[in-house]
Amino acid sequence: MEAKEKTHKLAVAAMLAAVAAVLQFIEISIPIMPSFVKLDLSDLPALLGAFALGPWWGAVIQLVKNLLHLPFGSSAGVGELCNFLLGGVFVIVAGLVYHHRKTRGSALWGSAFGALCMALVSLPLNYFFVYPAYVAILHFPEEAIISAYEAILGSVAHFPTPNPLLNCLLIFNVTFTLVKGLLNVLISFLIYKPLSPLLHK
Secondary structure, three states: OOHHHHHHHHHHHHHHHHHHHHHHHOOEEOOOOOOOOEEOOOHHHHHHHHHHOOHHHHHHHHHHHHHHHHHHOOOOOHHHHHHHHHHHHHHHHHHHHHHHOOOHHHHHHHHHHHHHHHHHHHHHHHHHHHHHHHHHHOOOOHHHHHHHHHHHHHHHHHOOOOOHHHHHHHHHHHHHHHHHHHHHHHHHHHHHHHHHHHHOO
């Protein structure tokens, strides 16, 4: 990589990471969702970076974004680590597919597939790491977590398995994560072309 190209990529990545960090602070609470589940669009700059610079640059943007957010977070780093891992899956998959064949169609299907992968990974990550960490580190009772979901899902929270937390994550979190990813995909397709002169050398 030539020095000029490397400098350009670093500058663009730094700009996108800064925007992503700001967007991570703009969390939208949705009335029908538990209070600890919020919507933000901070994956969007990393997705743009994965398309413009390459998949691993997208992951770097996700990392820097979460490191910048870490001192201000209230989850003892658990939320930031989860955000980085899920966001990394999203943008790496999308970027790999797009850079294998650089067409609008591959960008669309690649980013949609990335969103699906992120949603699927969210199930074991939340079940085996995030929520146990909340219980152990933040002393947030698992019963309270399940009750917040049950208030929305009702009896659905008790299907299809005997484990209510697993059911809530499967039915609610996986769907929410997928919709969040697809929303980022939609917005990226609306703004990528106007921003292209800034993102490319």
